[in-house]
Amino acid sequence: MSDLQPAAQPLCDATHDPALRSWVASANWPDADFPIQNLPLGRFRPVGRDPAQPEPLRVGVAIGDQVLDLKAAATMCPWADEVHPLLEPLAAGDLAAFMALGRPAWRTLRAALSAALAEGSDQGPFLESCLLPMAEAQMALPCRIGDYTDFYAGIHHARTVGALMRPDSPLLPNYAWVPIGYHGRASSVGIEGRVKRPQGQTRSKDSGEGGAPHVGPSKRLDYELELGLWIGAANALGEPVAMAQAEDRLFGVTLLNDWSARDIQAWEYQPLGPFLAKSFVTTVSPWVVSFEALAPFRRPPVRPADQPAALPYLESDFNAAHGALDITLEVWLQTAAMRTRGEPALRLSQSNALDACWTPAQLVTHHTSNGCNLQVGDLLGTGTLSGPLPEQGGSLLELSQGGRQPLTLPNGEQRSFLEDGDTVTLRAHCRAPGAVRIALGTVSGTVLAA
């Protein structure tokens, strides 16, 4: 999308200045995920301490290949008066309490961190001792998730999956109008790297229509490439959030892998939707990239040519100008055999969040349109963000055409769905003219036997 004008430029401020460099050297490396223009927040514990007595989680900022420990930074470094109350919940390890302070607080902290981490800052000498190599930080979920909702905003995904079942009418009539979504399972969302293959009821065509279903490990385990949107401001029950206010509910973005058992889903999902096919695990990347950091990568949303305009309650001037996110998304696979032979991971697909049919603000407004209350720390998944081309599918279900066309990997292995030992890694980054590249980091999971 590099030929687009950067329509969101007015959203940017001094923290986005591409000339800005950090005294943390690794933040200035070309293609660093976490340059000083990014500054994502996350929770961690220092590794290597006594695991029997785990320390409370701390909040940190990713900068280059280092983590700035905000508990240490709050006391070791002088800060402007208005920053102290913002650092208080962060020093206590409570990222949700900081999120609840709202966008002015988020902006103030970002400006303060940017100034403190910038080359030449007189806070630098105080903060050097508050850095921890990223490899020594054991990451955790950014906060307790109240509710997790998963949407279906990836129209290419919806079309391809729909075509597997209904070749003549891939998209159902409501898809053009409703940001389709469903309630997900919050308790099984984690950043944990191991994914145990789920057991469940399945029925194959072989077993006939009348026979008992099979109970056993899923044979069609899959990943789904999504973004996770983190809610930073609540609305009361019964009070919908209009589009004009929806952006201010959005704190930040992570990657999200909506691990799915396709065979369990096919048998269980009628009439109430996916349940055990999804709730065995969902994983997110641990660093929450703020909407402030994403300012240079906001774009006007482009409705697909065959889709009607959004209904009025899902429109706003801001959304029309800046609602969409230009984030390049990738899926990488390393099989057990590749790992054994020392072969690097293979990129399975690349797509872009601009291909989502609905913007983050539209998801918030639709979600609350019935009065449903979103709470600080709630997580919204976008749905699988596939691109328009067959090789841009954000799941194996798409790439293998429902398992009918297995992928042949360069080393000769074949994949219709995931095998035990497969490691799936999602990656995402943003590039735009006149802006420094930032990235969301990664979320990885390795499939364990049932």
Added chain:
Amino acid sequence: MSDLQPAAQPLCDATHDPALRSWVASANWPDADFPIQNLPLGRFRPVGRDPAQPEPLRVGVAIGDQVLDLKAAATMCPWADEVHPLLEPLAAGDLAAFMALGRPAWRTLRAALSAALAEGSDQGPFLESCLLPMAEAQMALPCRIGDYTDFYAGIHHARTVGALMRPDSPLLPNYAWVPIGYHGRASSVGIEGRVKRPQGQTRSKDSGEGGAPHVGPSKRLDYELELGLWIGAANALGEPVAMAQAEDRLFGVTLLNDWSARDIQAWEYQPLGPFLAKSFVTTVSPWVVSFEALAPFRRPPVRPADQPAALPYLESDFNAAHGALDITLEVWLQTAAMRTRGEPALRLSQSNALDACWTPAQLVTHHTSNGCNLQVGDLLGTGTLSGPLPEQGGSLLELSQGGRQPLTLPNGEQRSFLEDGDTVTLRAHCRAPGAVRIALGTVSGTVLAA
């Protein structure tokens, strides 16, 4: 079901003795909801104090028309040594922390409360000052709900609703085998008595297939009569709970009204299930009746004659002997006109939880069969518990045959779905030979204009 042998009698102990009476006089009244054999727990605040400075919530026991305040009782009354650690979280107002202590603790507390509240107890004089009239207790949710799952275990409901859409095959093929369920919205579960009519997208047959949907207040607002099951013991992610252990995860039962907007649901629910049609509000009764209290009302589950036996992973000896709950369920309606004229509420339907197709333990085991982790304080809805007869439908959708046959009330009013000002009250009670009647109390909600 009074001609059934009370198969669960071996589960009973001295706390179920029908001869047991309380020194709290109202607990001995005939048909008291909360006799000494019940002893449900709930959270409350004394009403009438300064609302600007709300006190922390307290945990209480319902006894007759009184609430025993366990914060006061913990200090004002002598208790046996083994009871003190159990009273600690309760005195702190943390019912979930007590639930997390597990079934032996639940049994010990029940026995201690039963002895202390029994006629002639020498603890009586200490506890009298710890009583509060129920009318002076403002009730709250029993605990923070981590995740809320709603099942579809009411086969008569599933059949009637299915027949509205598919007269020839009301039940989908998976219904016979899978305890169908979906993830619900936890944030909007409450005991609040006011239900704001939700707005949403709907499409009527009149608007044609191609036109834009309508956005406005739901015209088909409905209730659903369900039980809520409260999880009292957690399982780790990736560790299914076998049937033999499933009962020990179940702390207690409340009523649950799964308020539903049928027109929003009909338009949005394909392919991922109900979403905004449900998430505007769900209400539960505030007193959690323990599985210990329900011991005299456990029955062998009876699979419907046209349904296959449950798969082996959903069977256990205990479940076959005692898995089902004999709870009579009722829906009552008072319209605004009835209220104005001083007419009492009207009973719309009566059914029994024995008609559920799956037992509480089966719901727990199925839910965790993929490794999904249940947590203390999670809530499972059973699904609408209708009876086999047309007049036993647990929703207006059933009673009015999808709105095609409006109900005519004795005062001449008609109802296909709920009107603004309607108050819906769910009630439930248990009777069995040789046992004292106990009840779950009520959950009421009045519909407010959108």
